Amino acid sequence: MQRLKSRKIVQMSLSGGHFFRDFYTRQKRVPLYCRKCYNNSMNTTLKGVYCATKKDNSIYYRTSITYRRKHISLGSFDSEAKANECYLEADKILHNAELTLNDYADTSALPFEKWVILMNFRDNGLYFGTPIYARRHFFYYYLSPTDILKFDIDDLFYYSSHKIMRRDGHLFVADYGMQVNILSKYGIKSYGVPGKDYIFRNGDSGDYRSENLEIINRYQGVTKVTVKGKTKYKAKINLPGYYVIGTYNTEDEAAIAYNKAIDILKQNGVKRNYTANYLEGLSPAVYADIYERVKISEKIVRYHK
Numbered sequence: 343m344q345r346l347k348s349r350k351i352v353q354m355s356l357s358g359g360h361f362f363r364d365f366y367t368r369q370k371r372v373p374l375y376c377r378k379c380y381n382n383s384m385n386t387t388l389k390g391v392y393c394a395t396k397k398d399n400s401i402y403y404r405t406s407i408t409y410r411r412k413h414i415s416l417g418s419f420d421s422e423a424k425a426n427e428c429y430l431e432a433d434k435i436l437h438n439a440e441l442t443l444n445d446y447a448d449t450s451a452l453p454f455e456k457w458v459i460l461m462n463f464r465d466n467g468l469y470f471g472t473p474i475y476a477r478r479h480f481f482y483y484y485l486s487p488t489d490i491l492k493f494d495i496d497d498l499f500y501y502s503s504h505k506i507m508r509r510d511g512h513l514f515v516a517d518y519g520m521q522v523n524i525l526s527k528y529g530i531k532s533y534g535v536p537g538k539d540y541i542f543r544n545g546d547s548g549d550y551r552s553e554n555l556e557i558i559n560r561y562q563g564v565t566k567v568t569v570k571g572k573t574k575y576k577a578k579i580n581l582p583g584y585y586v587i588g589t590y591n592t593e594d595e596a597a598i599a600y601n602k603a604i605d606i607l608k609q610n611g612v613k614r615n616y617t618a619n620y621l622e623g624l625s626p627a628v629y630a631d632i633y634e635r636v637k638i639s640e641k642i643v644r645y646h647k
Contacts, residue, residue: 390429391422405429409436412469414460416452427451435460443475446487458484470502480551492549500527524550529557538565561597561619563587579603579642581612587639594621598629599636606638611647 392404403425405416416432419425431451435441446457458473466476473484481498483491485508493501504515506524512532514521523532528550530540539559542549549555558566567576569589575596577587587603590596597619604616621629 388422388426388429390416390433391425393422394418407432407436409463410467412463414463414469416456424451432456432460436464439464443484443487454484454487472502472505474498474502490548492546492551494551497527497550528552528555529560531560531562533562534559560593561600561621562617563600563619564593564596566593577603579607579616581607581614581645585639585641585645587642588637590636594624595632595636597621598632599638602633602636603638603642606643607645610645612645613647 390405390407392406393401394404395401402418402420403422404418405425405428407414407416407429414432416428417425419428428451435452435457441461443454443457443461446454450457452460455473458475459470462475463469468476475482475484476495476498479495480492481495481501483493483501483506485491485506489508491506491513501515504517507514507516507521513524515524516522525532525534525540534540536542536547540555540557543554543556546554563577563579565576565578567574567589574589574591575593576589577596577600578584579587579600587599588596590599598621601618604618607614607616
């Protein structure tokens with residue numbers, strides 16, 4: 343019988359979703375997806391780096407790290423050296439508590455987003471897939487090293503699974519396949535104008551904590567005004583040119599008056615694409631009662647296209 347060390351034994355097993363073929367040649371176990379690398383003497387020996395092949399059989403390198411029993415993927419790279427550089431940087435971040443986000447540089451191997459994710463996991467024991475750094479009563483969401491948002495801790499679950507994007511000054515998340523302006527989460531219409539429809543009390547436009555966000559006008563066509571020292575709500579509509587619908591005691595009355603004005607204008611032949619206000623929490627009976635009694639300006643009632 344030949345000696346066992348000279349015998350090649352092939353064993354097929356299922357582990358971690360991959361089939362593995364064990365070659366007891368030099369006592370190495372080589373993943374099946376890395377067999378080409380092994381056959382070409384290119385199997386990586388760098389810690390945390392794994393050789394893999396694409397569908398076209400070209401080679402690339404994956405790197406990952408395990409920390410507190412959490413397996414964290416760090417990305418895929420064309421270069422084995424680059425993959426190893428990212429691994430070493432991640433290892434340094436996770437095991438050096440003196441490192442802070444201020445130590446990030448444009449030359450860093452890992453993207454800034456991954457720095458935030460790893461440091462939050464290191465310091466708070468919470469792993470999120472989005473660039474969140476948690477504090478006791480609130481958390482930071484980093485769009486970049488200088489573009490930082492602040493939210494109440496109650497919003498943590500939502501933003502830990504919804505990535506925020508900035509486009510043309512607006513902030514969006516992808517929700518059920520749609521791009522949703524984050525203002526809508528706080529009862530502000532997507533077309534809301536800062537300083538007019540809502541304000542940030544401390545002047546920080548990135549601070550979305552409830553204590554800092556004050557909604558002035560929740561509804562389309564409705565503006566909060568002061569008349570003889572009392573708070574009133576003025577409703578206006580564009581025909582083109584803004585026409586005053588009326589001034590009302592409550593915000594709900596003004597919003598419903600705006601809806602009523604839309605109905606009147608449509609009956610008069612105006613074919614503009616108006617968006618009616620939706621009043622959440624108002625019963626149909628209460629809505630109908632307000633709709634019936636709110637008065638509309640005669641200019642609106644008599645307006646014809």
